[in-house]
Amino acid sequence: MLVLNAVDIQKVYTMKDAIEADKQALRMYTQGLTEVPLRINFDAKKGQNLFMPAYIKELDVSGIKIVSVFPDNPKIGKNSVPAQVLLLDPETGEVCALIDGTYLTQxxxxxxxxxxxxxxxxxxxANAVLIGSGGQAASQLEAMLTVRPLKKVAIFDIDLERAKTFASNMSTKFAKFGxxxxxxxxxxxxxxxxxxxxxxxxxxxxxxKGELVKKGAHVNGVGSYTPEMHEIPESVVKRAAxxxxxxxxxxxAEAGDIIxxxxxxxxxxxxxxxxxxxVIDPKKCRQSDEQVTLFKTVGSAVLDVVVGYDIYLKAKKMGIGTEI
Incomplete structure (x- = not known):
């Protein structure tokens, strides 16, 4: 079994790689080439344990992400949301990889x-706004910079000082994008x-405010994942072409933004x-520069397994990771 931590993943895999893998993962999902059972959730004494399995027929690979939500973990110096992704060898059915699920999810x-x-x-x-500077924000920013040659990105957070710190850190981290x-x-x-x-x-x-969104803008809703959460204005959902x-x-089932x-x-x-x-039919993408477009995601184990398997194959080829 190959064990891959966040540093190992960074050595073999880029954001561009992950974007292409996600496109193919969701293409396979839409074509019915995956099986994704409902997430299993157990309430433990100190938190929650979640199990998210998926089988990718086209790749003949199965995997599962195990995520825990233990709010008191920071008190003992541990991550409050630890996660791991396990993959099964298509030839033998044995566990072939254990991957840092926290970094993989981000x-x-x-x-x-x-x-x-x-x-x-x-x-x-050319201009973008990123609302929220929490644990997911850095990868969200990197993804936008990877697919479009942006000139300005405004970071907004209800805590201005946190937004300033994040903007400063990201300016250094992503200096190559200019x-x-x-x-x-x-x-x-x-x-x-x-x-x-x-x-x-x-x-x-x-x-x-939805009424401020200009013609031609694209809006992404990424954070909300329950019926009670609602970060995207209803006016934007209605207006989007x-x-x-x-x-x-x-x-x-999960996103209040759309429900x-x-x-x-x-x-x-x-x-x-x-x-x-x-992905299957690019004609369904934007047809004019005037259209407002909307993308909403709540995540799926399909993404974890497809991206995880791609990382595993590249790591094996490059000799990265720890075999146990």
Whole structure:
């Protein structure tokens, strides 16, 4: 069995790799070439344990992500949301890889937004806004920078000092992109100028004003994943000319951003594509520079297994990781 930590993954895998793998993962999902049972959730004494399996028929590979949510872990110097991804060898059925699931989740979640942005945002997009500077924010920023030659990215957080610290750190980390990354002190102004808006929060209310979104903008909803959470304004969902989801089953069951507008009669389930539909048929992507487009993701074990297996194959080829 090959054990891969975050440093190992970074040696063999790029954001660009992950974006392409996510596109293919969701293409296979839409084509019915995967099996994704419902997530299993156990309440433990000190937290929750979640088990997310998937089988990828096209690759003949199975895997499972095990995620725990233990809020008190930081008190003992541990991550509050530890995760691991296990893969099974297609030839023998044995566990062939144990991969850092925390880093893998950040990578594939940033990458799926990158996939949506790549397929839907204007090619000449120059200005972006990233709302939220938590644990997922760095990969979200990297994904936007990977697929579009952005000139400015405004970082907004309810904690301005945290936004400033994040912007400063990311300016150093992503200096190679030559982009101006700064903390937003006027979100309305930055939204009005934005070609790409990415919200990655667990907010129960819209994180920006939908009426400020300009023609041609692309909006990503990444953070909310329960019916109570609602970070994307309903007006944006209604206005969008193209509405795309990572998986219909997941979003229609979990994302308040989309569930509420449907329940309020603003849109119907028939008004949405899956991202896999766009990979299969690029004609379903943006057709004009005037269209407002929307991508919403809640995640799927399909992404973990496909990206994880791709990482595993590259690591094996390059001799990276620890065999046990």
């Amino acid at each position: 990578l594939r979640t940033g990458a799926v937004q990158g996939a949506g942005t790549d397929l839907l945002a204007r090619k000449d997009a 982009v101006n990354i700064y903390a937003s002190t006027n979100l309305d102004e930055d939204i009005a100028q934005a070609d790409i808006i990415t919200s990655v929060t667990t907010s129960k209310a819209a994180t920006f 193209i509405r795309v989801l990572d998986t219909k089953d997941g979003v229609f 509420d507008p449907i329940n309020h009669g603003l849109v119907s389930k028939a008004d949405f594509f899956e991202l896999g539909d766009l």
